[in-house]
Amino acid sequence: MIASMTGYGKTILQLPTKKISIEIKSLNSKNLDINSRIAPQFRQKELEIRKMLADKLERGKVDLFIYTEITGEDTSSTINAVVVKEYIKQLKKVVDGDEIELLKMAIRLPDAVTTERDEIDEEEWKMLSNEIAKTLEAIQKYRLDEGKVLEADFKNRVETIKDILEKIKVMDPERVQIVRSRLEKGVADLKEKVDENRFEQELIYYIEKYDITEEIVRLENHLNYFLSALKSADSNGKKLGFIGQEMGREINTIGSKSNHAPMQKLVVQMKDELEKIKEQLLNVL
Template structure:
């Protein structure tokens, strides 16, 4: 089953003093392009997060975010009481003001407030890590559902190309006969004698030049291989991309060799379906 690289996952963790929202978004990319946004307190865990996401998401342009919203009194800034008291005593010697006014002035001075560096609480981090795992599961479910839509579209278009190929196969004898008749008519129009043996040799050469038997067989095999790969357990967009290139190569060769308008019209339709497949393959993991 294939997976899309497009996905979204969101999970909310409610802790005693804060609400933590974890969000994951992903779009298509040739490799893993991860952008992580989080409060500075969690930066030391960034490498751990990146490794986890790389293992689980594999490819895609991924935006990972942690948002923290305080839901209770929880501050890392504290009043430096001894320093503030010392400021107030000094201010009383130079300013005639009440204690409230002196306090307002004192807290504006250097070192009146201490900012305590927050440390990660390990039990809190374990809860956050579990929530990240949950968010990864959600985005992968989204990718799987999107992949199912792509899988159905690919199977439908491969069937269309296969149907068109069968029409090409059915009309090929008429095309070869048409080539033979045109050559005979061309020679007759010259109204000159010709070496029948040499003409037969030339006829065989031109018919072989226009022969598309190998291309028809290879294209049939490529279509079957594409379908088999789409419906396999693993999702491999790069592999499907390589197969689609081979499909395109055989279709183009049939078109260049056909020299037959009805067949070339079918080739154009096959190319159109293949281009739609290639566009969607850019989203496949």
């Protein structure tokens, strides 16, 4: 079963005096790229939190947000009255103003408000860790749901390529005959006598150069391999990407060898379907 790298999860931990919100978003990326914005009191646990994300998410551009909201009477911020009064005193020397307006200005200046950094206790960390695990479960479920949508789309497009390939197989004998007739007419137009045996040998050699039997067989194998890889227990977008490249190689060779306009139109249709598959593969974990 495949999973998408696109995902979203959010949970809220309600404590007696504060509410902690955990939010994780992920998008596609070649590697794991974690960008975190964590409330200051939890920074000491950042490495452990990153390891939790790396173990579960594997790949993707991940944004982690952990922020707190005070809901009780306790607060970690205090006004530094001495500093504020000194600021007001200095401001009065610069401008004449109402005490309230000067206070508004002073309170925004450095060190007017101090924040005590609370150390997270082990019990609170245990609850936060469990909540992060729940958020990771939510984002993994989101990724699997997105993966099901991608899987259905891949199957439809692979089946479309298979249908087009069947049309090419039916058309191939007609194409070979047209190429043969074209060469025979070209020789006839020269109005020169040729060695029939030698001409037949050269004709067979020329037509063999345009034979696409091997490419058709390999493309069929790649298409079937792609479908079987979709059923694997682990999501492996890189493996599917490699198979997609091989599919593209065979399709391109069929196009270059076809030398037949109706077949080349079918090849263009296969290329279009494959390009859409490759675009979506960028989102697969």
